[in-house]
Amino acid sequence: MKKSGQTFWAIAFLAISLSTAAAQRPRARAITATVPVSTLLQIIRAEDERHWDNNLRILLADHYPKVRKRAALAAGRIGDERAVPALADLLKQDTDNDVRQMGAFAIGEIESPAGADALMAVLNNTGEPSDVRARAVEALGKIVAALPESDKERKLSYGEAILNSLKFEAGRRSMPNRLTILLGLTATLRARPDGAGPVVIPFLDYSDPRIVADALNTMARLRLKEGNEQVRRLLNHGDPIVRANAARVIGAAEHKEAFDDLLAHALNDPDLRVRVSAIRALGNLKNERAARPVVARAETLLAGYKTNAPNLGAKNEILEIVTTLGRLLQSSNNSEVINLLKRFRIFDQLQSPETEIAFARISPETYLATEPFVGTSEKIAKSFPNLEKTWRASNSLAQGLAEFASLPSDKTHVRSMALMNFALMIEAPGSHDPTIVTTIPTYLRAYAGFKNEIDRPELRSPNNPKEDVLSRTLRAYVTYRKKNAVATSAYVSWKDYRAFGYNDVFVRATAAELLGEQPPSKENTEALNTALSQALKFDNHDNDAALAILEALAKQKTNEANDAIKTALNSSDHLIRRKAVALLKANGAGDFSDRIGTVKTRNTEVDYRRAVSRIGKHVTATVMTSKGSFTIEFLPEDAPLTVDNFVQLARKGFFNGQTIPRVVPDFVVQAGDPRGDTNGGPGYQIRCEINEVPYDRAAVGMALSGKDTGGSQWFVTHSPQPHLDGGYTVFGHVTKGMDVVDNISRGDTIRRVVVNER
Numbered sequence: 012m013k014k015s016g017q018t019f020w021a022i023a024f025l026a027i028s029l030s031t032a033a034a035q036r037p038r039a040r041a042i043t044a045t046v047p048v049s050t051l052l053q054i055i056r057a058e059d060e061r062h063w064d065n066n067l068r069i070l071l072a073d074h075y076p077k078v079r080k081r082a083a084l085a086a087g088r089i090g091d092e093r094a095v096p097a098l099a100d101l102l103k104q105d106t107d108n109d110v111r112q113m114g115a116f117a118i119g120e121i122e123s124p125a126g127a128d129a130l131m132a133v134l135n136n137t138g139e140p141s142d143v144r145a146r147a148v149e150a151l152g153k154i155v156a157a158l159p160e161s162d163k164e165r166k167l168s169y170g171e172a173i174l175n176s177l178k179f180e181a182g183r184r185s186m187p188n189r190l191t192i193l194l195g196l197t198a199t200l201r202a203r204p205d206g207a208g209p210v211v212i213p214f215l216d217y218s219d220p221r222i223v224a225d226a227l228n229t230m231a232r233l234r235l236k237e238g239n240e241q242v243r244r245l246l247n248h249g250d251p252i253v254r255a256n257a258a259r260v261i262g263a264a265e266h267k268e269a270f271d272d273l274l275a276h277a278l279n280d281p282d283l284r285v286r287v288s289a290i291r292a293l294g295n296l297k298n299e300r301a302a303r304p305v306v307a308r309a310e311t312l313l314a315g316y317k318t319n320a321p322n323l324g325a326k327n328e329i330l331e332i333v334t335t336l337g338r339l340l341q342s343s344n345n346s347e348v349i350n351l352l353k354r355f356r357i358f359d360q361l362q363s364p365e366t367e368i369a370f371a372r373i374s375p376e377t378y379l380a381t382e383p384f385v386g387t388s389e390k391i392a393k394s395f396p397n398l399e400k401t402w403r404a405s406n407s408l409a410q411g412l413a414e415f416a417s418l419p420s421d422k423t424h425v426r427s428m429a430l431m432n433f434a435l436m437i438e439a440p441g442s443h444d445p446t447i448v449t450t451i452p453t454y455l456r457a458y459a460g461f462k463n464e465i466d467r468p469e470l471r472s473p474n475n476p477k478e479d480v481l482s483r484t485l486r487a488y489v490t491y492r493k494k495n496a497v498a499t500s501a502y503v504s505w506k507d508y509r510a511f512g513y514n515d516v517f518v519r520a521t522a523a524e525l526l527g528e529q530p531p532s533k534e535n536t537e538a539l540n541t542a543l544s545q546a547l548k549f550d551n552h553d554n555d556a557a558l559a560i561l562e563a564l565a566k567q568k569t570n571e572a573n574d575a576i577k578t579a580l581n582s583s584d585h586l587i588r589r590k591a592v593a594l595l596k597a598n599g600a601g602d603f604s605d606r607i608g609t610v611k612t613r614n615t616e617v618d619y620r621r622a623v624s625r626i627g628k629h630v631t632a633t634v635m636t637s638k639g640s641f642t643i644e645f646l647p648e649d650a651p652l653t654v655d656n657f658v659q660l661a662r663k664g665f666f667n668g669q670t671i672p673r674v675v676p677d678f679v680v681q682a683g684d685p686r687g688d689t690n691g692g693p694g695y696q697i698r699c700e701i702n703e704v705p706y707d708r709a710a711v712g713m714a715l716s717g718k719d720t721g722g723s724q725w726f727v728t729h730s731p732q733p734h735l736d737g738g739y740t741v742f743g744h745v746t747k748g749m750d751v752v753d754n755i756s757r758g759d760t761i762r763r764v765v766v767n768e769r
Contacts, residue, residue: 055622058085084116087117095121102143119737134147141190153737211235215227215242220253230263231260252284254282258276306348306351336373352373361403573595653742667764674757681725689724693722700740709749712726713739
């Protein structure tokens with residue numbers, strides 16, 4: 012980069028905070044401040060129990076607008092389609108526009124096509140208040156996304172209405188509604204309507220950086236290829252989110268003419284989010300000219316990383332470079348890159364699957380000829396002195412070995428060696444064959460000597476992260492076998508692995524998922540049926556295995572499988588019942604909606620009152636990590652039970668000492684998992700409290716594996732993520748220490764969380 016360019020970036024970097032602040036979405040208005048406590052408690056209990064009844068219907072007609080609005084939000088959170096007619100009437104007839112916009116939001120949360128006509132009526136009337144139109148277009152996008160692919164007519168009609176709302180806003184440049192544009196762009200990426208490009212591209216010319224960034228985000232997610240040169244120019248925009256999203260669009264569109272500009276930002280942009288987005292995009296362009304300069308960048312970062320020199324997000328950036336190199340240099344045997352990978356994996360102690368995958372892609376022969384696959388115990392111990400304590404190494408190695416499945420037919424010998432290593436890692440049938448030659452250490456195996464636990468009186472997961480090694484290795488192994496067009500059902504069946512007998516619910520969930528990917532068979536149905544009965548009987552605190560088994564049974568498409576699913580209708584777990592009802596309905600086995608019922612909540616009146624008492628108060632948590640501290644300010648009005656859950660866990664010391672399992676630069680840092688593998692939780696689920704707070708930078712949200720599956724895992728956003736709006740509960744914001752959040756890498760630890768209420 013020329014000196015003049017460096018001066019420009021320095022000025023732009025100083026302006027980041029100002030441009031970002033100016034680009035924030037409007038904060039959702041408070042809605043509960045004047046709702047009587049007794050009424051609010053009634054509403055919160057109904058939400059928590061997922062109980063829609065006449066009491067809530069009456070509240071939708073309450074004299075006070077604040078009560079009607081809060082009741083409408085509750086109806087959306089509960090998600091019962093029976094509430095749609097009342098919400099549609101609210102949207103059509105209520106005299107308070109703030110209540111009407113919440114009615115539209117709630118219809119979107121239920122995702123029922125029955126509410127679409129009311130939303131379309133709002134969008135077709137350009138005289139409607141802007142906030143009502145904004146929430147109507149948002150809701151319509153959610154409904155379209157939930158429609159089956161076979162419902163093409165409605166998808167087309169609703170998608171056209173979304174695009175027309177954006178066209179209308181673009182046509183009144185002197186007074187467009189910002190929120191309608193932002194929510195319309197997000198609705199577009201959800202609905203994926205044909206002809207979106209010409210409608211989205213005009214927003215790239217707007218002066219508001221948030222509108223430009225969101226338009227680019229929509230283009231990237233839809234992989235739109237129009238407007239390439241316009242997007243290329245936006246790489247020089249003063250706002251880092253715009254630059255990062257422009258890089259994403261260039262990568263998604265594979266705009267090869269932008270290579271040099273993209274490379275310059277990958278190497279020199281002052282913002283980490285822009286650099287990693289540009290590095291990823293280079294992988295899509297597949298130009299090997301990028302290899303040498305990005306390797307040099309990685310060497311510089313690694314040197315600073317080793318000496319603990321201040322280097323924001325060094326490990327995160329190195330891993331992005333490693334991933335891109337693996338895509339650019341497949342089977343190249345590039346000695347310079349191999350040398351870098353060898354040194355980094357020793358420094359990183361095999362903790363990063365990205366490194367193993369890249370190494371296996373670039374030089375599979377060298378990969379298998381390198382420690383820990385070869386060498387004496389002494390030599391391996393010298394390179395990886397703490398290997399026995401780092402269970403994640405097996406996960407990393409398994410994912411590296413899975414890459415061998417993609418090798419060409421002339422690499423049969425190398426593929427066979429990978430298979431042999433896999434066999435030893437998971438104790439597959441034949442793994443004790445003396446013809447298998449490998450020196451992989453025993454302690455790298457996926458804890459394969461598990462005793463079959465199926466006859467134990469309880470199968471509850473102990474939240475032991477080591478057991479996840481088998482789950483991850485098993486999935487990687489079957490992926491390997493599938494890519495080689497080998498029948499795989501034997502490798503995940505009850506007989507050969509007895510995987511459904513393992514104590515850990517996630518091993519059993521993985522076995523179910525893998526069986527569900529196989530062709531239906533009587534043997535698989537029987538195994539899944541038996542596994543389901545055990546999960547329903549013994550998994551009193553974790554429903555992951557039962558839910559995965561139900562999904563796999565539904566794919567069998569037989570009467571026997573459907574009968575097995577029906578047994579789940581008697582479960583005390585609301586999520587299991589709901590899943591069973593949905594699967595049976597989809598399979599044409601009957602409508603059992605009346606069996607869903609309400610949630611058997613763990614909360615009491617005391618819990619509800621404690622949660623509500625925080626409304627109007629300043630509640631924070633200081634999160635002390637191995638990289639420094641940051642402060643979360645909670646939103647007890649928008650998500651009272653979610654905030655209460657976090658506070659109670661923090662006061663018990665639940666988060667203390669946990670490893671941070673997931674970091675995706677320019678996306679999120681995810682924490683709160685006692686296992687350290689993104690699968691763990693507190694042993695219970697909490698209900699979602701979806702609200703209108705947007706996922707701007709520094710938003711704190713609950714991680715989910717489906718609706719109402721939150722527990723203890725939470726995340727902080729590096730940058731705005733509009734596609735998460737209305738899908739994940741926002742319950743706080745980081746108000747201090749975002750530089751620390753930006754610097755966190757996977758494997759860092761939370762030392763302590765201290766809550767302060769005043």
